[in-house]
Amino acid sequence: MQEKYIDETKQGEAYAIAEKPQNNKKLFLESYGCQMNFSDSEIVASILSEQGYNTTLKPEEADLILLNTCSIREKAEQTVRMRLSQFKSLKKERPNLTVGVLGCMAERLKTKFLEEEQLVDLVVGPDAYRDLPNLLKETDSGRDAINVILSKDETYADINPVRLGGNGVTAYVTITRGCDNMCTFCVVPFTRGRERSRDPHSIIEECKNLWENGYKEITLLGQNVDSYLWYGGGAKKDFKNASEMQKLTAVNFAQLLDMVAVAVPEMRIRFSTSNPHDMTVDVFQVMAKHKNICKYVHLPVQSGSDRILEKMNRQHTREEYLTLIKKAKEIVPEIAFSQDMIVGFCGETEEDHQQTLSLMREVEYDYGYMFAYSERPGTAAHKKMMDDIPADVKQRRLAEVIALQGELSRKRMEGYVGKIHEVLIEGISKKNENQWKGRNSQNAVCVFNKKEGQNIGDMVSVFVHGNTQGTLLGETVMA
Numbered sequence: 001m002q003e004k005y006i007d008e009t010k011q012g013e014a015y016a017i018a019e020k021p022q023n024n025k026k027l028f029l030e031s032y033g034c035q036m037n038f039s040d041s042e043i044v045a046s047i048l049s050e051q052g053y054n055t056t057l058k059p060e061e062a063d064l065i066l067l068n069t070c071s072i073r074e075k076a077e078q079t080v081r082m083r084l085s086q087f088k089s090l091k092k093e094r095p096n097l098t099v100g101v102l103g104c105m106a107e108r109l110k111t112k113f114l115e116e117e118q119l120v121d122l123v124v125g126p127d128a129y130r131d132l133p134n135l136l137k138e139t140d141s142g143r144d145a146i147n148v149i150l151s152k153d154e155t156y157a158d159i160n161p162v163r164l165g166g167n168g169v170t171a172y173v174t175i176t177r178g179c180d181n182m183c184t185f186c187v188v189p190f191t192r193g194r195e196r197s198r199d200p201h202s203i204i205e206e207c208k209n210l211w212e213n214g215y216k217e218i219t220l221l222g223q224n225v226d227s228y229l230w231y232g233g234g235a236k237k238d239f240k241n242a243s244e245m246q247k248l249t250a251v252n253f254a255q256l257l258d259m260v261a262v263a264v265p266e267m268r269i270r271f272s273t274s275n276p277h278d279m280t281v282d283v284f285q286v287m288a289k290h291k292n293i294c295k296y297v298h299l300p301v302q303s304g305s306d307r308i309l310e311k312m313n314r315q316h317t318r319e320e321y322l323t324l325i326k327k328a329k330e331i332v333p334e335i336a337f338s339q340d341m342i343v344g345f346c347g348e349t350e351e352d353h354q355q356t357l358s359l360m361r362e363v364e365y366d367y368g369y370m371f372a373y374s375e376r377p378g379t380a381a382h383k384k385m386m387d388d389i390p391a392d393v394k395q396r397r398l399a400e401v402i403a404l405q406g407e408l409s410r411k412r413m414e415g416y417v418g419k420i421h422e423v424l425i426e427g428i429s430k431k432n433e434n435q436w437k438g439r440n441s442q443n444a445v446c447v448f449n450k451k452e453g454q455n456i457g458d459m460v461s462v463f464v465h466g467n468t469q470g471t472l473l474g475e476t477v478m479a
């Protein structure tokens with residue numbers, strides 16, 4: 001999962017919500033990186049709200065400052081270090097202020113973070129958030145505290161996330177943690193540990209709870225949702241009879257998707273991130289079976305060259321990837337795809353690069369997340385391969401991939417014109433306050449004029465009469 005556009009240069013996002021009146025401490029929590037981190041921050045806010053902390057948007061009034069960090073590329077880490085330096089004066093003014101780092105960079109650097117960043121008092125890895133109350137007792141008594149132990153079974157399934165920010169109609173529901181795939185360029189297996197799947201009952205409970213609280217769309221979230229596999233008998237009370245218990249001893253991703261679609265039939269369902277090596281055709285069959293499952297898949301490929309795919313240890317070939325896409329389009333004709341691409345990986349030739357461009361033309365993605373290779377310490381590529389592609393060549397190839405994706409996106413957007421789409425109103429258009437914004441089933445952003453009686457959270461029918469490279473322009477019509 002190098003998914004989700006991670007603008008490493010951008011300062012992280014902090015959210016605050018009205019929480020418990022009895023809480024008398026303030027938490028400033030800022031998140032960086034992928035959606036997993038944002039969802040983890042909701043778990044952290046929940047754990048700390050039980051410890052007397054309400055969230056604040058103002059670091060200057062916080063008792064505790066936490067940065068949930070990303071380590072996906074060098075730039076992401078530089079941004080975190082820059083941000084930390086901005087708290088130096090605050091710490092000087094208020095020595096009792098506790099500053100902590102969470103997430104992947106904390107896990108990657110461990111005690112080095114305490115050595116390198118004097119103002120940091122607390123370092124906590126993605127699997128150790130339950131230990132925060134104990135660790136804060138340490139820092140409250142003036143000692144540094146750290147817990148970066150990775151777990152084989154921690155899923156925080158019993159912790160009700162505190163929904164931070166967002167629009168109150170779309171939410172993420174984590175279904176797996178960690179990754180076993182070991183792609184040679186990726187730090188995730190080292191910073192988030194082994195793969196583990198969450199109990200399907202707790203997932204369904206959370207989805208039902210979100211529906212009851214007015215949410216209209218969920219995204220089932222994991223580094224690699226396709227390898228979701230839950231083994232477990234669950235509590236006896238959950239089952240009407242022995243045979244039902246027998247049946248539910250193992251649940252794979254297609255089965256979970258089917259169960260969620262049935263459990264919350266009016267809730268719109270998305271999932272991310274998929275992995276071509278683990279994805280199976282039955283997922284597409286479940287997508288075709290349920291109207292409430294969106295017809296869109298984020299399917300990273302990283303390269304179009306078999307030689308580079310092998311060096312990346314992606315465990316699939318170009319042909320296998322294209323066959324999967326072909327089958328998906330047969331089973332779900334209206335399906336749309338987005339991609340992740342890395343250019344300039346170790347040893348990438350001009351021919352490999354042309355393979356990437358030709359694969360993009362063959363799939364015709366709606367959009368993608370494209371980056372130049374950034375060597376990450378500790379990965380197999382860092383240990384065994386040379387980062388030998390010159391920066392200017394990386395930038396030229398990246399520009400070509402982005403330009404091609406721009407053409408493909410515009411072509412795909414044009415394909416949606418002249419049709420009526422079901423769109424969930426998610427908020428007000430940034431560019432025009434008299435317009436709503438939302439997404440169609442294929443995850444394409446759509447803007448259209450507001451009409452009397454419409455509200456955020458409404459599902460409306462939109463006739464699309466125009467487009468830009470990344471946005472559909474429409475008008476609501478009677479369904």
Ligand code: SF4
Nearest residue numbers: 001179182183186188
């Ligand atoms: S190891 Fe591969 S599949 Fe796993 S998170 Fe990293 S890029 Fe994704």
